[in-house]
Amino acid sequence: xxxxxxxxxxxxxxxxxxxxxxxxxxxxxxxxxxxxxxxxxxxxxxxxxxxxxxxxxxxxxxxxxxxxxxxxxxxxxxxxxxxxxxxxxxxxxxxxxxxxxxxxxxxxxxxxxxxxxxxxxxxxxxxxxxxxxxxxxxxxxxxxxxxxxxxxxxxxxxxxxxxxxxxxxxxxxxxxxxxxxxxxxxxxxxxxxxxxxxxxxxxxxxxxxxxxxxxxxxxxxxxxxxxxxxxxxxxxxxxxxxxxxxxxxxxxxxxxxxxxxxxxxxxxxxxxxxxxxxxxxxxxxxxxxxxxxxxxxxxxxxxxxxxxxxxxxxxxxxxxxxxxxxxxxxxxxxxxxxxxxxxxxxxxxxxxxxxxxxxxxxxxxxxxxxxxxxxxxxxxxxxxxxxxxxxxxxxxxxxxxxxxxxxxxxxxxxxxxxxxxxxxxxxxxxxxxxxxxxxxxxxxxxxxxxxxxxxxxxxxxxxxxxxxxxxxx
Numbered sequence: 074x075x076x077x078x079x080x081x082x083x084x085x086x087x088x089x090x091x092x093x094x095x096x097x098x099x100x101x102x103x104x105x106x107x108x109x110x111x112x113x114x115x116x117x118x119x120x121x122x123x124x125x126x127x128x129x130x131x132x133x134x135x136x137x138x139x140x141x142x143x144x145x146x147x148x149x150x151x152x153x154x155x156x157x158x159x160x161x162x163x164x165x166x167x168x169x170x171x172x173x174x175x176x177x178x179x180x181x182x183x184x185x186x187x188x189x190x191x192x193x194x195x196x197x198x199x200x201x202x203x204x205x206x207x208x209x210x211x212x213x214x215x216x217x218x219x220x221x222x223x224x225x226x227x228x229x230x231x232x233x234x235x236x237x238x239x240x241x242x243x244x245x246x247x248x249x250x251x252x253x254x255x256x257x258x259x260x261x262x263x264x265x266x267x268x269x270x271x272x273x274x275x276x277x278x279x280x281x282x283x284x285x286x287x288x289x290x291x292x293x294x295x296x297x298x299x300x301x302x303x304x305x306x307x308x309x310x311x312x313x314x315x316x317x318x319x320x321x322x323x324x325x326x327x328x329x330x331x332x333x334x335x336x337x338x339x340x341x342x343x344x345x346x347x348x349x350x351x352x353x354x355x356x357x358x359x360x361x362x363x364x365x366x367x368x369x370x371x372x373x374x375x376x377x378x379x380x381x382x383x384x385x386x387x388x389x390x391x392x393x394x395x396x397x398x399x400x401x402x403x404x405x406x407x408x409x410x411x412x413x414x415x416x417x418x419x420x421x422x423x424x425x426x427x428x429x430x431x432x433x434x435x436x437x438x439x440x441x442x443x444x445x446x447x448x449x450x451x452x453x454x455x456x457x458x459x460x461x462x463x464x465x466x467x468x469x470x471x472x473x474x475x476x477x478x479x480x481x482x483x484x485x486x487x488x489x490x491x492x493x494x495x496x497x498x499x500x501x502x503x504x505x506x507x508x509x510x511x512x513x514x515x516x517x518x519x520x521x522x523x524x525x526x527x528x529x530x531x532x533x534x535x536x537x538x539x540x541x542x543x544x545x546x
Contacts, residue, residue, distance in 0.1 A: 085150030118206030122544035154309035164400035165386040172302040192232030197268035200256035208513035210523035216542035280363035283322030298389025331527040334455040349524040369472040402426040
């Protein structure tokens with residue numbers, strides 16, 4: 074497989090698409106439907122050139138090129154990481170066998186389902202962020218929004234290629250449905266709940282790219298371990314692009330916290346709303362919401378589906394090959410804290426193989442805590458006596474064993490009345506959301522930025538902050 078990407082083709086690719094005329098025609102038939110979707114559901118703000126990163130190869134070094142691109146003309150394509158001809162399956166009952174280049178018949182339905190669910194998340198986030206360009210706090214942020222959006226669009230292409238290339242008529246039909254469903258639609262919503270939530274302001278965007286795109290990192294990481302080699306290679310390259318999305322979230326929240334800290338010190342009060350800043354307790358509420366909605370994406374703590382996917386070799390663990398065990402998981406157990414109806418907690422012992430979602434969620438939570446430490450360091454350096462925290466894993470949950478229980482951020486199980494009377498302290502209220510939205514005035518002048526967020530410490534691709542990242546006229 075060539076490392077370089079063919080940009081002379083109608084659909085840029087490094088999978089020798091021209092050698093399969095039937096597949097090429099099918100994807101060229103899907104392409105205008107994708108462009109129609111992008112025109113209707115993609116970014117609302119019209120631009121005349123955005124300083125974007127475009128993949129030019131899939132090697133470890135020098136894989137991206139930066140230049141101003143007219144967004145509707147962005148060359149979405151199909152890019153897989155280089156193939157390792159000697160790759161072996163690392164886990165499950167097929168451990169040690171050569172990785173599959175085609176879909177085994179007995180796993181066809183399950184693999185298709187995994188690809189569809191992953192594929193469905195990619196256009197959903199574009200739809201959720203459709204209006205954000207209208208309130209961008211700076212040209213730098215506007216550029217980052219478009220970069221995230223075009224790469225989510227490319228990640229949709231990545232999954233659509235697999236559906237078309239390996240799953241026949243059913244795959245083609247599923248590829249059509251990926252454009253039919255829309256985020257928040259009452260008739261045809263996206264498959265997973267977090268992708269039907271509104272992303273109505275830039276603090277929500279930073280939280281989404283920190284917490285929800287981080288879930289995407291871990292889901293892609295499990296699929297990268299798949300015995301189905303084209304899926305593995307697809308996800309490996311997607312993870313390179315996904316890293317920037319999480320960078321946008323991490324540094325975005327950094328900058329909000331920094332600006333809020335500056336205003337607190339300047340005015341000697343935590344009540345910085347009247348001074349045009351976002352209060353720390355509101356930031357904490359956003360953390361609570363986006364974190365817990367993202368936890369739901371990991372599914373139930375115990376799952377026979379996840380166990381079956383693992384045993385079959387379809388979906389591994391995060392960094393499977395670095396694990397120091399037998400990669401079979403037929404023995405061994407783990408412990409799970411469980412809420413009880415009487416308001417107490419108990420501990421269940423469950424088979425390791427059945428607790429793979431719990432294992433992956435644990436990796437995610439540890440990663441999320443790194444952001445909390447960053448943001449608390451900003452407050453500590455500013456000598457502000459306030460600290461952010463991730464809420465208890467059972468707080469505000471709609472999926473898994475905590476669903477249906479009312480659990481406070483510190484892990485106390487309470488009754489519904491207590492929850493209802495106190496939740497305004499833990500989750501963004503209508504008033505909180507309205508206040509944050511009231512700050513969202515666009516700043517499109519070079520080198521300028523909105524009052525509620527600090528400028529970045531570095532620009533993109535060694536460009537300064539006041540570079541003209543977006544041409545608007």
